[in-house]
Amino acid sequence: MxxxxxxxxxxxxxxxxxxxxxxxxxxxxxxxxxxxxxxxxxxxxxxxxxxxxxxxxxxxxxxxxxxxxxxxxxxxxxxxxxxxxxxxxxxxxxxxxxQDSGEAVMEPPPPKDIEVVEISDDDTSKGPDLVQCPVCSKSMSAKHLQQSHLDYCLRGEVEPPAASALLKLTRSAKSSAERKRGGISLFFLAQKRARPSPPPKEEINHEAFYFNEVHKHHHEVKRLPKIDFSSLSTVKVKEKLLNLKLLTQGTRPQLELRYNQFYLLYNSNIDLSRPASELELRQKLNQWEKSHQGFSAPKAGSTIYGDELKYKALTDKDFPIRGWLKKYREEFTTLTQTARATHAKKKASAIDVPSGTTTPESTTQSPGMTTSTQLQSSTVAVNEVIELSSHELEKQFFPDSKQDANVAAASSADEKPHFAATESLSPARSLAYLGNAAPDSALQREGSQKIAEEELYDFSNSMLA
Amino acid sequence: MKPRSTAQKRLLKEYQQLARDLPPGIVAGPISDDNLFEWDCLLEGPEDTPYENGVFRAVLKFPTDYPLSPPLLTFDPPLLHPNIYEDGTVCISILHPPGEDPNQYERPEERWSPIQSVEKILLSVVSMLAEPNPESGANIDACKLWRDDRDAFCRQVRVQALKALGLL
CATH class of the missing domain: 3.30.40.10 (Zinc/RING finger domain, C3HC4 (zinc finger))
Structure with missing residues (x-):
């Protein structure tokens, strides 16, 4: 449709x-x-x-x-x-x-058009399904051709021009009269009676369904449960899929995506008055997989926003971590440096998101640390970052985070949590904050660049391991 | 042909509706028939602002899970405005993903929700052009210029508007 x-x-x-x-x-x-x-x-x-x-x-x-x-x-x-x-x-x-109803009824159409413009006086003859008359090769609806036009044409008569309203009124009288005359239209009528074409769609009586068929309103089907995938082995996941007669091939994230989509399809299907069969649901699932990029061949840095990285997929196991690190290297640097600054000033700043996630690990690192502890701590940091909701991630890693970081740097210099500052300050003052932030953070960035780079390297190593 | 995803169906619907009933000063549509996820938009600068008489081109990029996630809007070429990043990306609350803001910075009702639409986005962008919000600035230089030297700000915008029209 x-x-x-x-x-x-x-x-x-x-x-x-x-x-x-x-x-x-x-x-x-x-x-x-x-x-x-x-x-x-x-x-x-x-x-x-x-x-x-x-x-x-x-x-x-x-x-x-x-x-x-x-x-x-x-x-x-x-x-x-x-x-x-x-x-x-x-x-x-x-x-x-x-245009149709207003004009056509007012002025009778010119006689030439009468065969072409057939009124849709019943459901089956509407739409542009015009056929050509084999005798005079004028086009009209198949029904009109079979029921009256062909008779006239074969007899060599001209079909009497009838106003559409008239045609409608006299339809039954005329067809019975033609039957008596024995026109060719009888052939079509007879055929129609002998083999009644099945209705194209099952007619549903909505009123009867609602008032009289109460027993059909509720389906004895249990909803699918939500699965906590982190506690399941891949074998168990496949077992669950198999029980639902779903495919079990593909990577672990694909298996999870598949279950979750089927869970949605299945549970929403139960909310229909006339639910689809499970077979149809599985077909829908297959269709969905075809259009979902999680199931297309893995490309490096596959994305949702064209060339931007998909922030939401950060929670996915097949997230292109290398590309992501490369792309947000600078943001990371800024954030790390902000975190350090904040941490140095104030040990516990509970509300500050960037420092809350990266500070505990990164600031306790000293240059003399062994590689293994560094690795371990940065793994924790990465895991923490991954645990964040997509929303916070967006805030942190999307372009506006630059500004956030600057504000954070500025406010930490004043020993103030940064959103409290932006929220309560007048436009002019918060602008001043923004303005001051730039040189400060530029200085700090240089200093912490090297450490941050090491960290990033460790991040990627531990993630890829 | 690949089956149409929910996002594609919805984008097609929005396009049909926009084509039928276009708000004044706004033109928008997909760049090509086979990619509904990228739209070209032309916005007329609102009256009584430095953007008046200008026509600005912006690109909308939709995520595959649209309308659950918001699109990205980028002015091309970038436009001088306190709420537009130097690369042209627009920063307004309606385009920020839904959910609680950890900073309590934007109220949730101002943020993206699947009930928003291309039309609403573009209308908010036009009103953003008319009324910059320096409290959540994206382009710090533009913020400062807008605050400290409005005349210079207007002059620069005029130059950009003329350039965008190919008159300079």
Whole structure:
């Protein structure tokens, strides 16, 4: 189906329907709600969309209230409402379209166009499925050709021009009359009666489903549990996948990605009134793998932001640590130096994130330390960095961290935690902080450059080992 | 053909909607048909600001997990503005990943959330052009210039605007 959007209603006779349309869509995927679930803050999203979102952030995308997957509740009636509206939508759109209904009814079309412009008086004859008449080679809908045009054409008569409304009214009378006359259209009618074409889609009575088929509302299926992968061996992970009839090939991170995606697909599928089979879910999973870069051939420094490194993947085991270190070497240097400065001034600064993660190890290092202890301590540091949430990492390692570091340097000179400073200061003063920071940090950077470089080297060694 | 991911579907939708109903002073769309993850944008400088009458080009790069993660917006060529880094990257709260800010610096409701859209991003960028926020400066030199010597700041911006239009 071509993708649709609420603004399509703006050109109809009822532009306000765009609101009705818009309200039935998920704010995350902008498509119609699929298996709608409601949060504890009473906002509604597609089950899959919100579950995906909650894997990384535990809040409602709309109001930011704290939110957990376990609180999501299915809204059965909304699902039925949405699918009802979706089924009616194309018809409603064409009925309310301004140019069609407004003009065509007012002025009768010129007789020449009568065969070409067939009115869609029933579901099957709509759409551009025009065929050519084998006799006069005019194009029209197959149904019109079979039911009336062909008779006239074969008899050498001209089909009487009928206004569309008239055609609609006299349709039944006319076809019975033609049957008596024994036109060729009988052939098609007979065939149709003998072998009724199956309905293209199973008609769902949403009203009956909601009110009368209550027993179908709940599925006796247990949700898949979340897995704590850190406590499982690869063999155990494969066993779990095998139990779900999932593929077990691929690297460990791929196995985990595969389970997590299936977990999402499976649990959101249960929120549907008419869930898909597990086989379909597995097919969806395969499709997802094809489009997910975690499953494409590993490239050095594969990314999400074009040439930028993927900060989120820092928690992945196959993260391109070498490229990452290379890219953020300078930031690291600045941060290390900031951390040292802060640590020297104040031993415990609990809120300062950069120093909190790197200071304990890095500052206790003395030049005379043995390599093994250095290695060990830097491993701890790396692990700590990896443990950080993606959000903090972004703050630390993305471009604005430069500025943060500067602010930190400046504020540490004043013995003040840096965000307290930026938060409470007037614009002018915080600017002064920023301004002063530059020369200070430049000086400090030179001094600590060498030590930091050694550390980076150790980082990469220990990570690659 | 590869199956369309959620991100691609959503980007396509946003593009269709933008094409139908474009906010004034903003043009945006994917660079090519086969890559929906990179968009070209043209922004008109807001009135009564030094950016007035300028048309500025910016590139939006979307992550593959869009809309769960925010895109990156970069002015090309870079623009002199307190909240735009020297390389052109825009620094506004709406483009920062969701969740709690450890610094308590930006309120969570100002940050990225999947309910935001390209249109909202571009509208916030236009209003950022009109009202710089020197409290969270990205370009320190621009911050200082904006604060200490507004005339010189405006002059430099005018020069950039003319250059961007190929008039200088």
């Amino acid at each position: 071509a993708s649709s959007d609420p603004s399509e209603w703006l050109q109809t006779r009822l532009p306000k329907l765009s609101q009705l349309d818009s309200l039935q869509r998920c704010l995350i995927c902008k498509d119609f709600l699929k298996a709608p679930v409601i949060t504890s803050c009473n906002h509604t999203f597609c089950s899959l969309c919100i579950r995906q979102h909650l894997q990384s952030v535990s809040n409602c995308p709309l109001c930011k209230a704290e939110q957990f997957e376990s609180n999501l509740k299915r809204v059965i009636i909304l699902e039925e409402l949405v699918s009802c509206f979706r089924e009616l939508r194309p018809q409603l759109l064409s009925l309310l379209a301004l």
